[in-house]
Amino acid sequence: MNEKLIYLSGEDVKNLRISSRQARDAILATFRDYAVGKVVGLPKLSIDTPSSLFSSLSSSSQAYGIAATKWIAVASEKEGIGRARVNGLICVSDYTSGSPVAVLDGNSITLIRTAATSTAAANYLAPKMPESIGLVGCGLQALSHLDAFVDLYPSLRKVYLYSRSRGSAESVAVAAAEKRREPIITKDSDMLVSKCDIVISTIPSAPDLESFLDARLLQSSSFVSAVDGGRSWRSDSLTSFDRLITDSLEQSGSPVDAASRPVKHIVFSEDLRHLTSGSSESSLRSKTLFAFRGFAIADLAIADLALRQARALGVGTTLPR
Incomplete structure (x- = not known):
C-alpha cells in the first residue's frame, strides 16, 4: 500500500x-x-x-x-x-x-464553523436590518463572529464589547474600527444587552463562573447566539425568550447553567434542521436564543x-x- x-x-x-x-x-x-x-x-x-x-x-x-x-x-x-x-x-x-x-x-x-453556525441561525432568526451587535467575551471567537456578522449584515454600525481583559477588548475594537464600525468597550453588561439587536456570548467555562447576562433586558426583537451553551445567561431570565433553538435536538435538550449543567425548566423547541427544511414557524418580532455546543x-x-x-x-x- x-x-x-x-x-x-x-x-x-x-x-x-x-x-x-x-x-x-x-x-x-x-x-x-x-x-x-x-x-x-x-x-x-x-x-x-x-x-x-x-x-x-x-x-x-x-x-x-x-x-x-x-x-x-x-x-x-x-x-x-x-x-x-x-x-x-x-x-x-x-x-x-x-x-x-x-x-x-x-x-x-472550529473557529470558522462556530461563527458560520451562528450566522446560519441568524439568517432565519435575527432582525432583518440590525444596527448593533454585542460581543460578550473578546477572544478568538469574538473576532471570528465579528467577521461573519459584518459580512451577513452590512447594516451593523455599532459593536459593543465586554471582556474581563481590557487588552482583548481593545484588540477586537481595532478589528471593528478597521471594518468601519464603531467599537464601544464597556464594563456594563446590562447596558450591552439592552442596546444590542444581536448579542454573541462566548464565555469559557470556569469553576468560579456565575451567570450574569439578563435576557429580560433584551429588546423585543433581538437575537442571541450563545456559543457558550447559555452558561453566561441567568437561568431565571431564560423564560423571557420567545423562542429557544439549538443546532441539534438529538444532542442538546436545553441551555446550560454556569456549571455546564442542563437548565431543567427550559427546553429547546427547534433546531437548525427545522430552520433549513422550512418546517419552522417564522416570527417577525421575537426574542430568540440560539444556544449550541457544536454539532458534528x-x-x-x-x-x-x-x-x-x-x-x-x-x-x-x-x-x-
Missing part, C-alpha cells in the same frame, strides 16, 4: 481564506442534507477528567464522499496556564473505501470545504501512512 494523506495546519487553513459566506453556505447546505437523511451526525461524546474534557464528534456524508471525526480536548484553567486550553484535530476518511484522506487542525476549523456535521461541512479549496490551491503537506 502506498496511501498518502494531506495535513492542513492552522496556518494552512488560514491561507485558504475561506470567506464567511462560503462557510455559512456550507453549513446551511449540510443541515438541509441532514434534514432529509443525506448526512449522518452523532451526538457529541465526552470524557470528563479532573484535568481535561475530551470530546469526539463523528459524521459522514455520501454526497461529500467523506466521513470525519473531530477529537477535541479542553484543559482546565490550571492545566491550561501558558498554553492553549482548547486543542483539536479532525480526521477525514474516504466514504467508500474507509481509507484515511486528511488530518486538519481542529482549532482553526458542521465540522464535516467546513472540513470538506477546506479540503476542496486546499486541493484546488495546492495547500497542505502530503504525508505517507
Whole structure:
C-alpha cells in the first residue's frame, strides 16, 4: 500500500481564506442534507477528567464522499496556564473505501464553523436590518463572529464589547474600527444587552463562573447566539425568550447553567434542521436564543470545504501512512 494523506495546519487553513459566506453556505447546505437523511451526525461524546474534557464528534456524508471525526480536548484553567486550553484535530476518511484522506487542525476549523453556525441561525432568526451587535467575551471567537456578522449584515454600525481583559477588548475594537464600525468597550453588561439587536456570548467555562447576562433586558426583537451553551445567561431570565433553538435536538435538550449543567425548566423547541427544511414557524418580532455546543456535521461541512479549496490551491503537506 502506498496511501498518502494531506495535513492542513492552522496556518494552512488560514491561507485558504475561506470567506464567511462560503462557510455559512456550507453549513446551511449540510443541515438541509441532514434534514432529509443525506448526512449522518452523532451526538457529541465526552470524557470528563479532573484535568481535561475530551470530546469526539463523528459524521459522514455520501454526497461529500467523506466521513470525519473531530477529537477535541479542553484543559482546565490550571492545566491550561501558558498554553492553549482548547486543542483539536479532525480526521477525514474516504466514504467508500474507509481509507484515511486528511488530518486538519481542529482549532482553526472550529473557529470558522462556530461563527458560520451562528450566522446560519441568524439568517432565519435575527432582525432583518440590525444596527448593533454585542460581543460578550473578546477572544478568538469574538473576532471570528465579528467577521461573519459584518459580512451577513452590512447594516451593523455599532459593536459593543465586554471582556474581563481590557487588552482583548481593545484588540477586537481595532478589528471593528478597521471594518468601519464603531467599537464601544464597556464594563456594563446590562447596558450591552439592552442596546444590542444581536448579542454573541462566548464565555469559557470556569469553576468560579456565575451567570450574569439578563435576557429580560433584551429588546423585543433581538437575537442571541450563545456559543457558550447559555452558561453566561441567568437561568431565571431564560423564560423571557420567545423562542429557544439549538443546532441539534438529538444532542442538546436545553441551555446550560454556569456549571455546564442542563437548565431543567427550559427546553429547546427547534433546531437548525427545522430552520433549513422550512418546517419552522417564522416570527417577525421575537426574542430568540440560539444556544449550541457544536454539532458534528458542521465540522464535516467546513472540513470538506477546506479540503476542496486546499486541493484546488495546492495547500497542505502530503504525508505517507
